[in-house]
Amino acid sequence: MTLRLILQPAWPTVADAIGGGPVLVRDGKPIFRADETFSTQQLAPRAPRSAIGQRANGDVLLVTTDGRQPGYSIGMTNFEFALAMVRLGALQAMALDSGGSSTLAFDGNVLNSPSDGKERAVSTALMLQYFGVYAPSPLEPVVSPNGDGVADAQKLSFKVVRPSNVTVTLMAPDGTVAAQETGARSSGTYGVAFPPSPAPPLEGQPPAPAQPPAEGRWTFTVSATDDQGLASTATQRFSVNSTLGFLRVTPSRFSVRSARASAPIRWTQSRPARVKVTIETREGIVVRTVLSSTLQAGEQSASWDGRRANGKLVGPGQYIVRVGATNELGQVSLTRPLTVRRVASKR
Numbered sequence: 001m002t003l004r005l006i007l008q009p010a011w012p013t014v015a016d017a018i019g020g021g022p023v024l025v026r027d028g029k030p031i032f033r034a035d036e037t038f039s040t041q042q043l044a045p046r047a048p049r050s051a052i053g054q055r056a057n058g059d060v061l062l063v064t065t066d067g068r069q070p071g072y073s074i075g076m077t078n079f080e081f082a083l084a085m086v087r088l089g090a091l092q093a094m095a096l097d098s099g100g101s102s103t104l105a106f107d108g109n110v111l112n113s114p115s116d117g118k119e120r121a122v123s124t125a126l127m128l129q130y131f132g133v134y135a136p137s138p139l140e141p142v143v144s145p146n147g148d149g150v151a152d153a154q155k156l157s158f159k160v161v162r163p164s165n166v167t168v169t170l171m172a173p174d175g176t177v178a179a180q181e182t183g184a185r186s187s188g189t190y191g192v193a194f195p196p197s198p199a200p201p202l203e204g205q206p207p208a209p210a211q212p213p214a215e216g217r218w219t220f221t222v223s224a225t226d227d228q229g230l231a232s233t234a235t236q237r238f239s240v241n242s243t244l245g246f247l248r249v250t251p252s253r254f255s256v257r258s259a260r261a262s263a264p265i266r267w268t269q270s271r272p273a274r275v276k277v278t279i280e281t282r283e284g285i286v287v288r289t290v291l292s293s294t295l296q297a298g299e300q301s302a303s304w305d306g307r308r309a310n311g312k313l314v315g316p317g318q319y320i321v322r323v324g325a326t327n328e329l330g331q332v333s334l335t336r337p338l339t340v341r342r343v344a345s346k347r
Contacts (some may be wrong), residue, residue, distance in 0.1 A: 017065070018126060022078065024051055024092035030082035030202055043078040048102035048115050052126065053093030054083050061124070062088055064104035068115040075115075079180070096126065107159075132232025133166065133224035134159045141238055142332050145195075145212055145247040146270070150334060155194040158234060160185050162226040169223075170196050173216025173240075183247045185224075215240045215329055239332075243273050243325045247334040255341045256306030256313050263338065265290070265321055266301045273325035277302045279338075280320045306340060 007014070022034035048067035054060055063085065067075020075136035076084065078095065085093040096102075100116040110119060116243060137154035146152070160166060166185045170192070172183070173180040179196030195213040223233045247267045254263040265277060277291040288309055291302040303323070307313055319340055 018052065020094050022050070024078070024082040025053060025085050025090045028056075028086065029078065030086050032082075033186050038078075042098070046057050046075040046077055046080070048073075048075050049078070049081045049098040050102040050104070051081060051085055051093050052096060052098040053090030055089045055090045059089075061085070061088055061093070062104065062128075063088065064102050064112045066102075066113045066115065068100075069113065072113065074281045096242050097122075097293075103335075129294065131161060131228075131230050132226060133164065133222045133234045134161075135220065135222050135234035135236050138238040140222070142241050143194075143213075143238060143332070144245060145240070145241045146242040148245040150245075150247075154194040154195050154238065156220055156236075157189055158222040159189045159191065160224055160226070161187055162228065163187060164224040164226040165220060168192055169219075169221045171219040171221070172214050173212065173218060176217075178214075185193065195217075213240050215242060217330065223243050231317050241331050241332040242325060243329060243332050244269060244323060244334050247321075247323055247336050249321050249336040249338055252305060252307045252337065253339045253341065254304075262303040262305050263321075264301060264303050265280070265323070266299065267323050267334065269295060269297050269300050269325070270332055271327060271329075272296050273327040275300070276324045278322045278324075279304055279314075280322055282318050282320060284320075287319070300324070313342065314340055316340050323330045 002237055005011075020034040022038050023031050024034075025031065038051060042166075045160045046067060050062075050066060050173070052060065052237040065076050065084070066073035068161065081095065082093070085238055098116060099118045101122045102112070103114050103119055103122075104111045105119075114120065140151045140153075142151060143154040146149045158166075158168070163186050164186070165182070168180065169177060170179040195211075198207070198210060201207045203303065212251065212282040216239065220236045220238070223231070224234075225231045245268045247265075249263060249265050251263075273295065275293060275295045276289065278286045279288040279290060280286050288304065288307065290304050317340060319338045321336045321338050322333055323335075324331065
């Protein structure tokens with residue numbers, strides 16, 4: 001028997017290769033039938049699935065969808081997954097293993113919900129190793145240090161995987177360097193203080209009082225060169241925006257009936273903004289827009305009568321009150337839970 005392995009282009013031009021299938025996306029178009037040897041039972045049912053793809057700019061996509069968990073995720077068919085990869089910008093993509101082995105993890109943390117309820121032991125996996133510095137997303141994308149107990153503090157950190165010379169820079173919204181530190185770091189994770197610590201006082205001078213951080217968009221950058229001479233940079237951005245604060249919804253348990261009732265919503269506004277107050281389900285579906293207007297600084301309020309936009313009473317359950325504001329500093333929002341009970345009206 002003679003075997004010929006035919007690959008176009010030829011093997012010598014291939015730097016890296018991985019086996020899998022079927023093909024999901026080719027030249028930016030989803031593939032319904034790839035004419036590969038996969039059964040209908042493998043392709044047609046909705047199930048957990050995983051895939052690898054590449055965008056036109058070279059970015060690599062590693063994607064996993066959950067499934068087989070009614071009420072949370074039923075999964076996707078193979079072609080639905082192909083359509084999802086196209087929506088993510090894949091120019092080329094192919095499927096990897098599906099079912100209970102579909103697991104996506106980063107830095108020791110599982111990111112999806114495997115259908116087995118836990119990670120399945122597998123014989124093969126696609127694993128990538130990074131070098132240099134990694135900076136996770138800030139704890140708060142918008143920090144609001146106004147003392148109301150919501151997003152008052154920020155948590156910044158970075159991780160180096162080899163001994164490195166590291167430079168940490170915090171750039172203020174006006175483009176000035178608010179803090180910078182350079183030094184050697186062994187492998188590990190390090191925290192970064194925010195707001196930046198004030199400069200030490202001159203000899204004989206009292207320490208300067210702590211100042212609140214400037215409002216606007218901040219940039220957190222970490223540059224590192226490790227002991228092998230490999231350089232890397234990680235950048236994260238976040239905002240400081242204290243436009244909204246001290247959101248109160250009283251009472252937090254609201255009884256609605258045919259007779260007139262209302263749930264007062266109050267908050268404090270530090271500067272003018274376009275404000276929208278919405279009532280949402282826990283899944284984020286808006287059932288009513290209570291207020292949409294430009295408001296000035298000061299104490300503000302609105303109320304909700306327990307009804308949808310069509311005038312019908314909402315059903316009992318858990319809802320979210322959201323107050324969002326947009327101005328020159330960007331967008332910021334506050335939320336509070338609200339429990340709704342239906343009470344029969346008295347005749």
